[in-house]
Amino acid sequence: MELERTPITIHQCAKTYPDGTPGLRPTDLDIEPGEVLALLGPSGCGKTTLLRIVAGLETPDAGARILFGDDDVTHVPVEKRGIGMVFQHYALFPHMSVAANIGYGLRIRGTPEPEVRRSVGELIELVRLEGLEHKRPAELSGGQRQRVALARAIAVRPRVLLLDEPLTALDAKLKESLREELAELLRRLHITAIHVTHDQQEAMSIADRLAVMQAGEVMQIGTAEDLYRAPRHSFVASFLGRVNALKLVTDDTGARGIRLGGLWLPFADGAGQDHVMLRPEDIQVKASAGSAARVSHRVFLGDRTHLRVTTLEVGDLLVDTTRDCPLRVGDEVALTVEPRALMTCGDAA
Amino acid sequence: MSTAHFPKRGAPILLALTLLVVIFMIGPVLLSVSAGLMQNYSTGWRSGFTLRWLGEVWENYGSTVMASILIATATVVGNIVLGVPCAYALARSRQRWTAWFEELMTLPVAVPGLATALALILAYGQLRGFRQSFLFVLVGHMVFTLPFMVRTVAAAFRRYELIALEEAASTLGASFGQRFMGVLVPAVFPAIVSGALMVFTLSIGEFNLTWMLHTPLTRTLPVGLADSYASMRIEIGSAYTLIFLFVVLPLLWLLQLAASLAEKRYGT
Numbered sequence: 001m002e003l004e005r006t007p008i009t010i011h012q013c014a015k016t017y018p019d020g021t022p023g024l025r026p027t028d029l030d031i032e033p034g035e036v037l038a039l040l041g042p043s044g045c046g047k048t049t050l051l052r053i054v055a056g057l058e059t060p061d062a063g064a065r066i067l068f069g070d071d072d073v074t075h076v077p078v079e080k081r082g083i084g085m086v087f088q089h090y091a092l093f094p095h096m097s098v099a100a101n102i103g104y105g106l107r108i109r110g111t112p113e114p115e116v117r118r119s120v121g122e123l124i125e126l127v128r129l130e131g132l133e134h135k136r137p138a139e140l141s142g143g144q145r146q147r148v149a150l151a152r153a154i155a156v157r158p159r160v161l162l163l164d165e166p167l168t169a170l171d172a173k174l175k176e177s178l179r180e181e182l183a184e185l186l187r188r189l190h191i192t193a194i195h196v197t198h199d200q201q202e203a204m205s206i207a208d209r210l211a212v213m214q215a216g217e218v219m220q221i222g223t224a225e226d227l228y229r230a231p232r233h234s235f236v237a238s239f240l241g242r243v244n245a246l247k248l249v250t251d252d253t254g255a256r257g258i259r260l261g262g263l264w265l266p267f268a269d270g271a272g273q274d275h276v277m278l279r280p281e282d283i284q285v286k287a288s289a290g291s292a293a294r295v296s297h298r299v300f301l302g303d304r305t306h307l308r309v310t311t312l313e314v315g316d317l318l319v320d321t322t323r324d325c326p327l328r329v330g331d332e333v334a335l336t337v338e339p340r341a342l343m344t345c346g347d348a349a
Numbered sequence: 350m351s352t353a354h355f356p357k358r359g360a361p362i363l364l365a366l367t368l369l370v371v372i373f374m375i376g377p378v379l380l381s382v383s384a385g386l387m388q389n390y391s392t393g394w395r396s397g398f399t400l401r402w403l404g405e406v407w408e409n410y411g412s413t414v415m416a417s418i419l420i421a422t423a424t425v426v427g428n429i430v431l432g433v434p435c436a437y438a439l440a441r442s443r444q445r446w447t448a449w450f451e452e453l454m455t456l457p458v459a460v461p462g463l464a465t466a467l468a469l470i471l472a473y474g475q476l477r478g479f480r481q482s483f484l485f486v487l488v489g490h491m492v493f494t495l496p497f498m499v500r501t502v503a504a505a506f507r508r509y510e511l512i513a514l515e516e517a518a519s520t521l522g523a524s525f526g527q528r529f530m531g532v533l534v535p536a537v538f539p540a541i542v543s544g545a546l547m548v549f550t551l552s553i554g555e556f557n558l559t560w561m562l563h564t565p566l567t568r569t570l571p572v573g574l575a576d577s578y579a580s581m582r583i584e585i586g587s588a589y590t591l592i593f594l595f596v597v598l599p600l601l602w603l604l605q606l607a608a609s610l611a612e613k614r615y616g617t
Contacts, residue, residue, distance in 0.1 A: 055520060095535040153520075
């Protein structure tokens, strides 16, 4: 099943609620044909509002423009926009069978019955629901319902696929396997998709690009690697993973850098900044008696170990080490950091 | 341990209490009904068993049975046609006045039926054709029962899942009519059935509003009942009660069955 690839252009989209609170600040976004873009952020950041505006379920403030390809859909009602949407709790029609749910959009359009049946059969195979065609949604597991919702959304061959927290209602184990499955399916369909989530791992594994949002604003857009390695905002850095914020100081010679457990890390390009960021996994530790830093907390997580190291200069520091880390609480440690692991952020952290 | 034993020790007392209450409530019904099968109530069963009173009731008041069933059915149909769209409108409106409207609609339940009936007579009494037809009684029943249907169904429409279902249908291209009939109404069907059950029950037993609205040619079963109690011998009144139970109990039982089937078929 190959679907149309439509670019999406969002121009000056904003939403102010009737009581005056801004749900979404003026936002511009361009989504490439066939690209999967994740809107990532904490709850209340406006990501769902933006998705619902693209869907046509919310009206943006005056001045907004939304284009699917060359088609201006800003004033097109939701039922005529040609979208497919997967809802957080799936919103499957409880009185219809799996097959009837998937075929609903086609029947509404007056598609001839043999063609509906052929399409539904194809989709059931695509999302691997064979044998469940005549079951009711209430009789399915969470993962199966999620697949029905996806099949129903793509059955109508939408121009754009919108996913509103599609995996949130699932338990952690299932989420992980369905994440891969969904990513693989979206690649196979080559459909332009917007995927809303608050889970950064979900966003990283499904989307081509991520738009990190906070307080109604898109803070940064880029690939997962870009955002993780070169965040332009401390919020982006901390939302995508754990991070240490370290104070920049000036030494006797006037050079700027950070002091860390007896190390001096020069940092030249931090003009106008007073902090730099350092990921916990970019710090190496090894036992060294007499060192000024010591392990104050240790959590074993199976595949790795989280340490908290207390230093004289910057206080507590988060450090990620390997599974087999021999260090214990109270051990004195020496730190090693590659100077290029230091990241700047555009703001004062 | 003591908590685990508590219900067991309490059980015989509870059972006895329950039985006592049941006897206290069913006793008068049985007594009243049995009077309708005696030759003479003052002499009791010694006077002999008879179906004569039932026959007389059927002769004098038989037409009220059918009238009541028809009015109750029409009230249910009217409630579905008017009440379900009204419930949807109230559930989806964000205007403040809709909350007022909903309160206002419940008023005829609290206001004595006599007062509601008087208001209807004052307002529409001059329309002779309307005043003298069963339609007038039907309107009274609608006014009284509408809140029961509307509130039950509006509560179902307000559920979060229903809003999501409606949105899902619209993203799939369904127009308002298609969403309403194809998705929303089936999803609230159990609520509609339970509302209908309530409306039917209220309508078939409604007396005080109907008593004001009826004419000699538009009598319902409860109005006939009152008439027989007031002007006939006690055996006839009792036989009439028996007929009422014969008509109402199987109907209610059937409706209840339909409601539980609907719950099974459409319930989430």
